[in-house]
Amino acid sequence: MTKSDLTVIIVGLGFGGLAAAIECHRRGYRVIGLEKKPDTNQLGDIIGLSGNSISILAAWNDGSLGHLVDDDVTCEVTALELFDSQGDQKLAMPYNSNNPIQGYLFRRTGLLTRLYNYAIHIGIDLRFGVTVDQYWETDGSAGVYANNAKLTADCVIAADGLHSKARGIITGETPELRDIRVVAYRSIFDASEVANVPEAKWVLEKAPTADIFQTYYAEDTMVAMGTAAKGRYVHWGCAIRGSSEVKSEAWMQPATPDAILKRLKSVPAGRKLAAVVARTPPGKCFHQSLRAMPPLRKWVSAGGRMIVIGDAAHSFLPYAGQGGNQAIEDAAVLAICLELAGKKDVPLALRVMEKLRHRRVSLIQEGSMKAGDSFLNAAWDSEDESKRPSAFTHQAWVYTHNCVKHTYEEFHTAADAVINGREYTPTNVPANGEFCQDDCKSSKSI
Structure with missing residues (x-):
């Protein structure tokens, strides 16, 4: 892609931050990535990435996941098995990592390390052990003070997690968790x-x-x-x-x-x-x-040059399995919006990204809450299929979404809404506004 003189600072190098760094670098932007931790180690166990984010990662290597996927970091699972409290199997879903509705299961730290190594390999400036003290913006630039040094860019992307320091500064919101x-x-x-x-x-x-x-x-x-x-x-x-x-x-x-x-x-x-x-x-x-965390009203700063993404913008409970996926979607959509708006209109790019993403992730946030209720109620024998744990195992509208294609198609419509103060109707969510669609209620217990 063509070289750009756009400079981006990214704060937080988890899945969303690293994906944003790579997506922006691929479009020719200069990227400075900052992380307070000393390395890529991330506590936890397994993370699932479905087709909506896997397609983004595959594009980094001409359609191949070979740079990220091998026996050391993946789970070679042939079926997802669901059991009741008695230990009786209630559902056995065949599992195929090439199915976008399912995707890959990764060791969390293993995958994060692979993303980091790939980012370093392609020449991105990533800095660990860095504490960001302040955020600032003017009409023409934005930046941070990190380890007491002033850094300047065209925009700042804060991907610093659920307990984001940037959230309150950028959005003016400090929601009670x-x-x-x-x-x-x-x-x-x-x-x-x-x-x-x-x-x-x-x-x-x-x-x-x-x-x-x-x-x-x-x-x-x-x-x-x-x-x-x-x-x-x-x-x-x-x-x-x-x-x-x-x-x-x-x-x-x-x-x-x-x-x-x-x-x-x-x-x-x-x-x-x-x-x-x-x-x-x-x-x-x-x-x-x-x-x-309740949905934020906005993700973009008053001046339009700073934005929160990933868990900093929309934290999910773990039941829907979409925290990492949606952070990666954020990264890809934001990079494309910056590409289409250009250096001359960074604030438009960030505001369009918010238009394209806000309703989608808010609905999935809501769905993660509903899924948790279903899982922890364990109502296997309920006559209402939507109350069984199996009701939330298939969400095609979430997993098969192509956010790259959607952004190129919808950018100008959303930009017109931003520029002219018009309402924008999202096209990346179900028309009925419900998280759980008919296809997610079709799993039958065995």
Whole structure:
């Protein structure tokens, strides 16, 4: 693509920030990426990327994911298995990573490291261990003070997460994060920890040729468990409703699995799961008190040269599996809007991006809340299919969306709405305004 004299500062180098850096670099912009952490290590277990973001990553390498995907970072899963609290299988969905509605399951840190390495390989200026102290903008530029040095650009993209420092400065909004009384636990560790434990070896049943991914739903408890890298790693995640022991809102804090083991004693299938959880090595368990963030009214600063994206703009609860996906969509759409508006009209680019994205992600935020209620109610026998955990497993309108194509098609319509103060009707959401469509209610229990 043609070289541009546009300069972009990106604050926060998680999935959204790195994707924004790469997407902007591909369009010829000068990119400065800033991250307060010393490296790319990100706590957590598994992240799923569906077709709506995978298509963006594939475009970086002429349609191939070879630079990101291999046995070390993916889960080679052939089916997603859903169980009730008794341990009875209720649903087994064939899984194919090439299906855009499903996509790939990655080790979180492994994928993030691959994105970082790719960004460095193509020459992007990424700086770690940098603290951003202030944000500023004028009519013609914007920037930050980082480690007491002033940096200047044409625009600033803040991708600094749920507890964003930039959000209040850029948008003027500091929404109260609602405690939903759910604590999430995560872990991933070397499979050798369970390899010689008879009651826990079941989790390695497909190693070393494939992986498993099983989810168990009980009242107020959900446990997802499986392997990664063809059985080289064991991962598990657990959501417990009704717990108030975690006071920190940080992304992940060190924990022990004691609370999970205690809860699993009351779950009929809990003994099987506890055998694996109990083998979690010290220092490999983390927890977080989940907080629900209401949609922001706006993402763009008053001067139009600073914007929040990803979790800083629209944090999701983990149930919809779209946090990383939507952050990557944000990145691609923003880079295209900057391309189409050009250096002469950066504020228009940012405001159009907000028009194109705001309703879509707000609806998915709402859906993540509904999915959580379904998962933790475990109403497998409900006559209302929408209340069963399986109701939220297929969302074609979310997973198959091509945000790149959509942005090129819709930019000028949205730009006209921005320039002339007209209402813009989004075309990347269902016409009925509902998160859960008929296709997501068609999964039948077995």
